[in-house]
Amino acid sequence: MGPPIQISQNPDIRYLGRILGDVIRAYGGEKLFRQTEYIRSSSVDRHRGIAGAETIDPGLEALSLDDTIAFVRGFMLFSMLANLAEDRQGVAAEPEATVAAALARLKQDGIDGDAVAALLDAALVAPVLTAHPTEVRRKSMLDHKNRIAELMRLRDAGVEETAEGDVVEEAIRRQIVLLWQTRPLRTEKLFVADEIDNALTYLRDVFVPVIPKLYARWEQELGARPASFLRVGSWIGGDRDGNPFVTAETLHMATSRNAAAVLGHYIDAVHALGAELSVSSSLATVPEAVEALAAASGDAAPSRSDEPYRRALSGIYARLCATYAGIVGRAPPRPSALAGDAYAAPADFRRDLVTIAAGLSASGEGQLGGIGALGRLIRAVEVFGFHLATLDMRQNSAVHERVLAELLAVAGVEGDYLGLGEEARVDLLRRELATNRPLAAPWHQWSEETAGELAIVHAAAAIRAKLGAEAIVQWIISKAESLSDLLEVHVLAREAGLWSAEAQDNLMVVPLFETIADLDEAPGIMAAYFALPEIAPHVVARGHQEVMIGYSDSNKDGGYLTSTWGLYQASEALTPVFEAADTAMQLFHGRGGAVGRGGGSAFAAIRAQPAGTVQGRIRITEQGEVIAAKYGTADSAATNLEAMVSASLLASLEPEAMSADDAGRFAGAMTALSNDAFAAYRGLVYDTPAFKDFFRAMTPIAEIATLKIGSRPSSRTKSTAIEDLRAIPWVFSWAQARTMLPGWYGTGEAFAAFADQALLADMAQSWPFFGALLGNMEMVLAKSDIGIAARYAELAGHVGGHTAIFSRIRDGWHRAHDGLLTITGQSRLLENNPALEASIRLRLPYIEPLNLLQIELMKRHRAGETDPRIAEGIQLTINAIATALRNSG
Numbered sequence: 021m022g023p024p025i026q027i028s029q030n031p032d033i034r035y036l037g038r039i040l041g042d043v044i045r046a047y048g049g050e051k052l053f054r055q056t057e058y059i060r061s062s063s064v065d066r067h068r069g070i071a072g073a074e075t076i077d078p079g080l081e082a083l084s085l086d087d088t089i090a091f092v093r094g095f096m097l098f099s100m101l102a103n104l105a106e107d108r109q110g111v112a113a114e115p116e117a118t119v120a121a122a123l124a125r126l127k128q129d130g131i132d133g134d135a136v137a138a139l140l141d142a143a144l145v146a147p148v149l150t151a152h153p154t155e156v157r158r159k160s161m162l163d164h165k166n167r168i169a170e171l172m173r174l175r176d177a178g179v180e181e182t183a184e185g186d187v188v189e190e191a192i193r194r195q196i197v198l199l200w201q202t203r204p205l206r207t208e209k210l211f212v213a214d215e216i217d218n219a220l221t222y223l224r225d226v227f228v229p230v231i232p233k234l235y236a237r238w239e240q241e242l243g244a245r246p247a248s249f250l251r252v253g254s255w256i257g258g259d260r261d262g263n264p265f266v267t268a269e270t271l272h273m274a275t276s277r278n279a280a281a282v283l284g285h286y287i288d289a290v291h292a293l294g295a296e297l298s299v300s301s302s303l304a305t306v307p308e309a310v311e312a313l314a315a316a317s318g319d320a321a322p323s324r325s326d327e328p329y330r331r332a333l334s335g336i337y338a339r340l341c342a343t344y345a346g347i348v349g350r351a352p353p354r355p356s357a358l359a360g361d362a363y364a365a366p367a368d369f370r371r372d373l374v375t376i377a378a379g380l381s382a383s384g385e386g387q388l389g390g391i392g393a394l395g396r397l398i399r400a401v402e403v404f405g406f407h408l409a410t411l412d413m414r415q416n417s418a419v420h421e422r423v424l425a426e427l428l429a430v431a432g433v434e435g436d437y438l439g440l441g442e443e444a445r446v447d448l449l450r451r452e453l454a455t456n457r458p459l460a461a462p463w464h465q466w467s468e469e470t471a472g473e474l475a476i477v478h479a480a481a482a483i484r485a486k487l488g489a490e491a492i493v494q495w496i497i498s499k500a501e502s503l504s505d506l507l508e509v510h511v512l513a514r515e516a517g518l519w520s521a522e523a524q525d526n527l528m529v530v531p532l533f534e535t536i537a538d539l540d541e542a543p544g545i546m547a548a549y550f551a552l553p554e555i556a557p558h559v560v561a562r563g564h565q566e567v568m569i570g571y572s573d574s575n576k577d578g579g580y581l582t583s584t585w586g587l588y589q590a591s592e593a594l595t596p597v598f599e600a601a602d603t604a605m606q607l608f609h610g611r612g613g614a615v616g617r618g619g620g621s622a623f624a625a626i627r628a629q630p631a632g633t634v635q636g637r638i639r640i641t642e643q644g645e646v647i648a649a650k651y652g653t654a655d656s657a658a659t660n661l662e663a664m665v666s667a668s669l670l671a672s673l674e675p676e677a678m679s680a681d682d683a684g685r686f687a688g689a690m691t692a693l694s695n696d697a698f699a700a701y702r703g704l705v706y707d708t709p710a711f712k713d714f715f716r717a718m719t720p721i722a723e724i725a726t727l728k729i730g731s732r733p734s735s736r737t738k739s740t741a742i743e744d745l746r747a748i749p750w751v752f753s754w755a756q757a758r759t760m761l762p763g764w765y766g767t768g769e770a771f772a773a774f775a776d777q778a779l780l781a782d783m784a785q786s787w788p789f790f791g792a793l794l795g796n797m798e799m800v801l802a803k804s805d806i807g808i809a810a811r812y813a814e815l816a817g818h819v820g821g822h823t824a825i826f827s828r829i830r831d832g833w834h835r836a837h838d839g840l841l842t843i844t845g846q847s848r849l850l851e852n853n854p855a856l857e858a859s860i861r862l863r864l865p866y867i868e869p870l871n872l873l874q875i876e877l878m879k880r881h882r883a884g885e886t887d888p889r890i891a892e893g894i895q896l897t898i899n900a901i902a903t904a905l906r907n908s909g
Contacts, residue, residue: 040094040196043196048090064865067864086889093896095869096204096903097199123242130675133242141247144638147641148608149253149255158204212263226651226653253409253411258274258414268475268476280344284353294334297327297330301327305382311328313332313376317360318334341355342363347406363406365488413496414496423470449504452511453511458514460474477518481516497530506549510529513526532569539587550598550600559601567594567606571587575751581694595632609640626668628791678787686779696766698766708821710819714816717816718815724756781843794844801840802850803905810830814875870897870904874898
């Protein structure tokens with residue numbers, strides 16, 4: 021047995037690290053093990069401040085290219101196993117983030133169960149999975165990690181053998197050996213179909229079994245059966261903003277595969293119920309409704325003649341199989357021997373299940389009714405329908421403009437649409453919406469862009485007709501900047517009947533406000549939208565309207581503090597607009613994993629929303645590495661979904677604790693801070709001519725672009741301007757270089773310029789919004805290392821003014837660091853969060869050598885060395901650093 025490859029108080033990390041050390045020695049060789057252990061122990065000693073360990077890169081120069089690749093894999097695997105262990109121990113979980121805790125807190129505040137039930141009756145809480153490319157690990161690696169998690173659960177329970185007869189301890193070791201021998205990097209670029217399949221594993225294997233179990237628990241805690249308010253959404257296969265590979269075909273592919281998965285689950289569940297419900301009519305009273313289902317089933321087997329529930333379920337099974345065949349286009353894996361008509365809608369399937377449940381509840385003490393497997397199945401049908409996850413459509417407003425301009429020109433509508441001003445555009449679009457006539461002539465040869473968008477519209481209409489309106493509900497407009505941007509989508513949706521003046525289930529048009537300027541304009545745009553007589557009746561009838569706010573692009577545009585405050589102010593300013601329109605506001609928060617893209621604790625973020633802005637309705641994007649971290653296992657998914665629901669309850673119903681006077685003082689302070697932070701951030705990022713060249717030279721953004729981690733290009737255009745760069749590689753690159761600039765730059769200047777430090781300290785203690793802002797920023801600062809960042813800055817030595825640029829970054833970091841400690845009254849970062857501090861400190865000795873190797877490999881690669889192991893090494897270090905930092909993208 022080799023010595024442990026880590027030091028930690030977490031017993032799972034010690035246990036898994038020891039096994040990993042053994043595996044490296046056995047499969048990588050004694051030399052690699054000793055090199056790895058020497059570098060590890062030296063780095064740990066340096067971070068502990070042990071005398072004589074000041075050197076920053078011990079032993080790295082002795083690694084050959086082959087050694088380097090193997091060493092990086094070892095450190096990456098340790099970080100992956102440490103993540104697993106910490107997730108199991110709930111290191112980052114908020115203990116109060118449960119529905120039971122939320123109900124208890126609300127009860128203390130005088131909020132009774134009736135108020136909670138009324139809120140949940142009209143609520144929607146929805147995580148929305150997206151394919152944004154920040155997950156650097158292959159699914160095969162994640163699968164092995166999840167198997168280890170399952171085996172560790174067995175070990176916790178004292179189980180020595182798996183159900184298959186494998187010794188648990190040996191099975192864990194085998195999985196770690198498989199991790200060691202599994203290629204961590206993708207060799208082929210991901211296609212949209214791959215992203216659809218990856219998401220489907222979470223939807224099918226985690227969300228479908230977990231969510232009904234959560235509802236069963238909440239039903240007990242609430243003392244009543246709540247409405248099915250927790251649902252799941254997805255962008256994967258429907259988000260075509262900047263992704264030319266998302267088409268009508270992928271829209272059909274995503275929805276068809278999702279439908280096959282959920283219908284397959286229902287078929288298996290009904291089959292299992294048929295085996296279980298052996299109730300005999302000679303021993304129990306059977307209601308007429310159940311007898312009618314049994315009689316209509318066509319099941320005439322003599323062995324089941326006195327078992328009406330089994331016969332009824334045989335008929336349900338046959339109808340489900342017919343539904344599967346009609347929707348998916350092929351027979352299910354285990355078809356029925358009986359004939360049955362397909363269900364027209366999920367509600368019809370649910371009605372039959374409820375009939376079964378009511379029958380079972382009618383006799384005795386009703387213990388066989390709508391609980392257990394049958395109750396979970398009924399809940400699953402309510403939540404997932406035949407579509408599994410609501411698929412959003414998303415496209416850029418500029419595309420809508422061009423497509424509509426072509427449609428109008430060919431249809432003979434007078435004038436050049438693209439040349440019209442905003443008022444003229446709105447007038448024209450309103451005239452078009454006054455009629456239901458389509459614009460697109462089917463025989464015309466449209467441009468490729470217009471033909472693609474028209475195909476998408478018709479595909480969405482066909483999918484809704486087949487799977488129900490819940491299959492596709494939202495059409496999201498990126499770069500929404502005006503009222504005409506919304507109306508253009510209404511006209512395009514009309515082409516396939518997704519919008520009409522008479523329809524009751526029109527597609528909901530959702531603006532995405534992303535930049536600081538867009539957020540400022542949002543209330544005015546929505547007020548004008550609601551005022552239109554063509555729109556208002558439909559919004560009121562629906563009862564709610566969604567607005568999406570973007571964290572990533574607003575951060576890239578204005579910096580962390582200004583973006584966060586701008587989102588808060590926009591949410592607050594929208595509230596009276598919705599009240600005047602007599603409709604509920606449904607905010608869709610476009611959050612990423614990193615703090616620079618809205619990341620951090622979802623529980624804290626939801627609770628920190630302005631009063632009156634949640635109202636029980638909230639959707640939040642989940643993407644990249646966050647999906648695996650939060651929903652990779654049933655336990656972590658249950659924890660995170662419950663945190664989202666409990667935070668939504670508290671944010672919606674908890675009384676406002678802050679006085680009007682404090683609210684005014686705090687808002688004034690935030691505005692002053694935001695103005696100073698904005699000036700500092702824009703001055704560096706946009707007003708410094710050499711900055712974009714410095715950024716591209718200092719960070720591995722060019723190398724990140726070579727990773728096969730997504731189907732979408734990293735930039736919207738071929739421009740090298742910061743404005744045109746997607747927010748994901750922007751944040752990801754700074755994280756790799758350990759600078760984390762999007763998560764803090766500008767705040768230090770703002771803190772230093774603010775005279776009343778006591779007021780900032782009061783805000784940190786009394787205002788959840790400011791506390792969450794500081795907490796996320798503190799985590800980012802703790803993960804950054806300005807000394808390592810200086811090493812990366814040397815890569816930009818050829819850029820004019822590079823020394824001055826990095827000096828501004830370094831000085832800004834120190835001001836942010838010192839200002840945060842002053843405000844929070846701490847002597848060091850994370851002093852008040854010992855669990856997170858321990859987690860990050862554990863990782864730092866493992867990240868530092870990876871950074872130094874990455875820098876050296878980048879130097880060689882950029883100098884023209886063509887050895888493929890150099891490029892592989894760079895990609896591996898990117899993978900390993902991202903794994904260790906966790907929320908880096």
